[in-house]
Amino acid sequence: MHYKVSPGDRVFDFINYLIMILVFIVMVFPFLHLINYSLSNPSLVSGKFLFYPKQFNLDSYRAIFANPDVLNGIYISLARTIIGTSFMAIVTSMAAYVITRDDMVGIKFIRRYFVFTMYFSGGIIPTYILIKSLGLVGTFWVYVIPSAVSVFNMILIKTYIEGIPKELEESALIDGANDAYLFARIILPLCLPVMAAISLFAGIGQWNAFIDTQFYNAMHPELFPLQYVLYNSFQTITSVEQFTNSMSGAEKFRMLTPQSLKIAMTVITVLPIMLVYPFLQKYFMKGLLLGAVKG
Template sequence: MKIYSRTFGGVVFDIFNYVFFTLLVVLCLYPFWYMFVYSISEPSLAAKGVTLLPRGFTLFNYKKVMELKGIYNAFFISVIRTVIGTALSVFLNALLGYLFSRTEMPGRKILYRMLLLTMYISGGLIPYYLIIKNYGLLNNFMVYIIPGAIAAFNVILIKTFIESLPDSLQESAMLDGAGYFTIFTKIVMPLCLPIIATIAVFSAVSNWNSWFDNYMFISSEKLNTLQLTLYEYLNEAQTLARLLQESGNIEDYKKTMQRSLTPRGVQITITMITTIPIMLVYPYMQRFFIKGIMVGAIKG
């Protein structure tokens, strides 16, 4: 058996790779670590700067944010919106992608092109608002769910993935008497887990981070999402800090900043609170997510 010895150039190349990718990982993770360290540091000390370790460990930032009026109801609304919106979006996009993959579907090409047009043409904000109003979705929880239930890009990904599956699977099921819906739920959906996981991640992130529809179409505080609630509080904190500075009373400003959240502390703490829940989803979806993206990229 012939044994190949490693050359000096190969060793140097490996060392360079390890060093380079280690630095790359550090550069990618450090911003998140910095925000985490800042959020658990004493606000007055963190304002002077932090690096790797917290300065004066405290959970004061999180405590104050969690004491906001309506914060728990807003968190519940955001969770329910994300769960329902993601589940409905995945099902409808998958069903529509399956229908467009069937060549016997009447008007398939025309309808598919009409769907593609929605990626390039928009009616604008005012017509969109009038449509929401005419459908009775103002101050309605369903305004979070219905308008974004179907996305053209997601339909394209699923359609492309389904077309990569062997036709013999569906044909044999039809010979056994299975209908289109049975084939979709029993055969197509289980085989489409990679792309479905990809769509689920896209939809979950979009629903969780969305706040503009809440800002435009909802006036009831009971239906406010977590993102809008924290956004409004952040604006209030920044306004308070600016007014104190502009008043010229530096002592009041310093005292206020010492016993309350600083605007930067609010911003970073809010970023952590809204980021951590959605980040927990990625480890479970990663292997499906990567496979789904690769298939969509190659087959599309």
């Protein structure tokens, strides 16, 4: 069947293309400017938009990676992202599997209890008192344990599990499988798409987090993630000498400016997420569609 494109359809398509081009320009060009700025000679950079680097220069990145605080921040950010995301995925998926069991005693109350926590929280001060009473203040695990359960992600996984044919579970139970075996060998492998989706959510949240550091680990520089190091640099660094004071060979970075250092560090903090997302996009979209909350 041949579909004839009407003038109205052409106008509609043109407007859609125009809007998408504008969105692309608004989202991509500013970041392109940051990359070009960080790769340029700071003495040649003016206030104009940069479409390409001016006198290609990597001194900003050399200075950043030579700073021990930045290297430690990268290590902490990677550790909390990998460990925190993995721990959240395991704990949340196990909880999601449990609340799908309709024959469990008190399951309706448990479900409502979890949903209640999505709308009401204890607040900042009670949360801090709880974290402190658990002995997590001043430790790395304050980044991992409090975020181990996400009710929103739990509901996504629960809905996804409910879409799996019950015959698979029944056949496994007839063969003598227990709940632990059923979850680990049958349910969890089938949940890879939605697990990839929530892992991407959690990973981005862990990589970008810095408020928890300000609340619980502000007096422990060895536990500062990269985002908090960047936050401090924007707040406190006013000169290159201040940033390179404790570095060996700092005199070779005198031509840099605080602005070039801040922009280069911004690129470093954003780039990993941009590189990871394309590999998980397929599972991300599938997991959101199949694990969406049904009416």
